[in-house]
Amino acid sequence: MVDHPIFGLIKQIPDDAAQREAIAYMNFKGITTVEGLTAYTTDQLKRDEVSEPTVGFLEGILQKAYNIMFKPPEEVQYLDYGMEDHGDYLVVNGNKINIPRRGKGREKTEIIAIYQSHYGGANTSGILEQLGGNLTRPTVVKYLSEAGLYTPGQKSPAATIEPRTCAGGSSRPPLRASGAPPQSPLEKLVQWHP
């Protein structure tokens, strides 16, 4: 089946400003087909600062004129030690860790356990001892490296971080109002003596 050109969708946007915004956004993202647009979630568009009305117009036209939808929104589970579970991938230490498809590698729970064990203070050998089973050293090293947590021959400094629990029961680590991570002593010093 031939994909629909994106200009056909843009043409149907009834509002001038929204139409203009859509042209600029599609161009920015290199989206040339309607089907290409549906690879995005509405959250992604909003994160890219597409206005709510424009997202609304796009969503409505996709459904009515093309009978398709934006990609469903991601459900993120916030795990201990600041880890995030996005379903088909994890975010650990700020890095995206892809989960192999079922039957093609480690299960997600096994991978999460590696990181939990690491954050709990175990080094590579310790992780292998704790988790046992058919886990191998190269697998542990691979996942720690992908998350930027592997330091050969050293115990990870991250092991000193204690799991914390936020108000409301979430295990997401506390952030400042700006959403930035907690201040370091050095940062405080710099702010004090600008």
Place this chain on the structure above:
Amino acid sequence: MASVIGALPKEGKEFIFTQAQQVLQGSTTLEDILRNTVKVFSEKEYGWLEAIQSNTWFRYPHEVDKQRFCSEEALKNYLILQALGIPARYALVENYQDRGLAHELVIVPDGKRSFLLDWEYADKVTLSDHDFKLRNGQSRTFSALHYIPDEEVLERVEAMRNRSMFLDAIESGQHFFRSSTDDGQLDAYIKYDLKEQKVDMVFYWISATGGLPFYFKNTLAFDQTIQGIYEVGIARPGNLFRPEGATLMGSKELYPVGLWSSEYEWLNVGVQNQVFYHFMRKLKNGQSICNEEDHQAWLDAIKNPQTDDPTLLKIYEHLREYYGESKELSPRQAELFIDYQTFLTDPFVSDTEKVKEILEANLRTLAPFQIEYAFVIQNAKEMAQALPIAQLLEAQGRLSEALADKTGYVQWSGFLAGLTPFYFALVGESLEPGYLEANFISFLGVHHGRAMALPIGESIQ
């Protein structure tokens, strides 16, 4: 991949998105979009002069003012289509329409056929190795087609702006400008020959009468000393209204005055008819020669041709094409065309010996080639009115500076900057007729020579 528009300056992006939106709003099909994209600059004139004057040489679409040339037009079309997610390809063709010049345009693939966006039109074409076949059966020929990769499109603009691509551009030749008046249309072309160290400028005048196309070619060569070679004549009328039938820069389709022999009977008759027509019009104080009924019949026929006569149909088609999509035919242009074409159908005009006799008896006996000279003077006078002299002088000045900078021959500047406008000024309305014609005779006397000194101002009366 994100489009190249992201690399444009902020005003450039704004302009393209605004134009893209307007094009989209006025279109219902892909073909509408392509046609409307071409129309964005349709109110502007054709020319490279303004880009040269601005010292940018190749402007982004938001910088274009009253005039644009083919590269600027192609860039605008390419960027607008990119903004709409349409897979446009920026293309360069060599020896377009056998004129010896390169040309830039945009191609949009669409199944087995493609859409071609040229500076005057967008059409669905069948693309082969050496031509685009338009829907109406006409062909646009070229010797080679190159696609410019997306990532190089804006790089080329910058290279032209900082002049690192200047010699390439002038060597591949440029359609310098187009300018119209009620009497006809002037096209100017320029090309630099690196090997021969010469610059050719060709001015090509198509009278609104639909008579023989007239050209003025000015060659500036640099060897031991700079010398100029001038040539005036008739271009082969392969097409009544456009220079497409002629290899303008290659000269093989040009017929210089003085080389017209009996073997070119069509040419001698054509020249004579035009001179006779203008002679008769002067006798009628500039009024139409033919009656109103004939004029109306022509106008009706052009709008709604009801004939199988292939010659007539071809004339109608050319007339519509020339004055068609982007330009309306002015009343004076229509009047001239119809009057002349009707005049040609008069049985008296077909008696060429009689006409020649009348002309020779009435024209002053200035030289053996009096009819030819009267033809040249008439065309040159009309052409002079279409010449944007001040703008051309300034653009030529900058062009010759850049050429001198690249070639090391500083003498280009003094010559290239003034020659052609100078000669056209000679035939302008401000000069007395006798003075004018005397100088033109002198001027034509060196049309094959190498002499630079013209006996300007010496009346032979």
